[in-house]
Amino acid sequence: VETSPLPPSSYEPPRLWPGPLNPSATSGPVAVKPAATLACPIVSVLDRWFAETVQPAAQRWFGQRVVEIKQISAYSCRGMNGNPNAHISEHAFGNALDIAAFTFADGRRITVKDGWHGLPEEQGFLRDVEAGACRQFTTVLAPGSNAYHYDHIHVDLMRRASRRLICEPAAVSGEEIASRAAQRNPYASSREPYATGSLGTHKTASAHQHGAKVDEEDEFEDQ
Template sequence: MRHLAAILSLIGLAVLVNAAVVGDLRPPPHWDPWAPLDVSAPATPVTGWKLARLERSPTACRAALESSRLDWQAVDDRPSDVGCGLSDAVRLTGGSPRLGEPALASCPLAVALAMWAHHGITPAAAEHLGSPVARLEHWGTHVCRDIAGTNRRSEHATANAIDIAAFVLEDGRRVVVHRDWSGAGPEGRFLRAVRDAACEAFDVVLGPNYNAAHDDHLHLDMGRFSACR
């Protein structure tokens, strides 16, 4: 859905952008489809297209990651004969918010995580919880396995997915997906808000509303399909 919306928006904006360029009046970078992605810039209808482009351009992806508040290190590609290799991956080691444990991630996944943190988690925490999120508790990113019940490799097999189980606030509170998702209080509202915001950054977002296998975490990936459940 994110890719489709971005493409449709791009078609409508292309004429305006072309006219601006011809007239030597360039749009602001966050409205320019060909300008580098700045994680902290306001989201516009072309942001989704910029995110999609990162999957085809490692150079653009690393540049976008440089604009984030995540701490990361590049890792070497690791070819695999069984569909579990790494390509254009990084190790996330810290930042704001930091991960509970360092994790391998494809560069596009890392950028999407940074976008979600800046545009989704931070404002949702301010609105619903009154305290910033200090740490994300996750259940890993790189696991050589198939999607449950299939013979198709999971996005986790190439570090292109992450499962988020809980959010730890700076004031010490812990918001847990399994415990708080359905609650009517601020914790439940926060979780549902960050799930909705994740759909703007990731290709696939699966949570407790999807099925029982996801009732205790948010699965986020940058795969070939689109879903927001």
């Protein structure tokens, strides 16, 4: 069904908040780069997600905190997946954020694109991050959900009449995922001093293909 843009007279921009995330006073703020424009409700949920999930996962897997996230889409007046004929996206309300990378206090950077199939601890961290997001947001789409999300984690607070929650792929504990990855390649561990960054770059194409299956019935997308 084609939808036309709202007429200018009926459109009201969301209450916008362009600052850093501040999950707790003890861990310090998390920079969002480039600066993201978001509606106030999702900011409080992002803060809670970072305090309760992201920072604990960072400490567990890497012994340090996240100091910056790279976002690739926040407030953007568009249809779902950038399609002008699709339903209006949650991004158009400042109600969604796409996260592509996490940077740690020591400068290490984990991208969703490479880390999702990268080193065991990278996979473990990202899966714990996604599982925690599924407890906070109404929509979470990560690599493997469909072709549009092979390189980022999409979170939003879309309200559905059915109250249905979307968490794709299904949440799995980071410990389980990391254990599987270590069994496949017991030498792939960044805890060794000569291994830096993600070693999963060569899997990018296959990861994209793995995530290329789109569930037409649920119409998962960048909400």
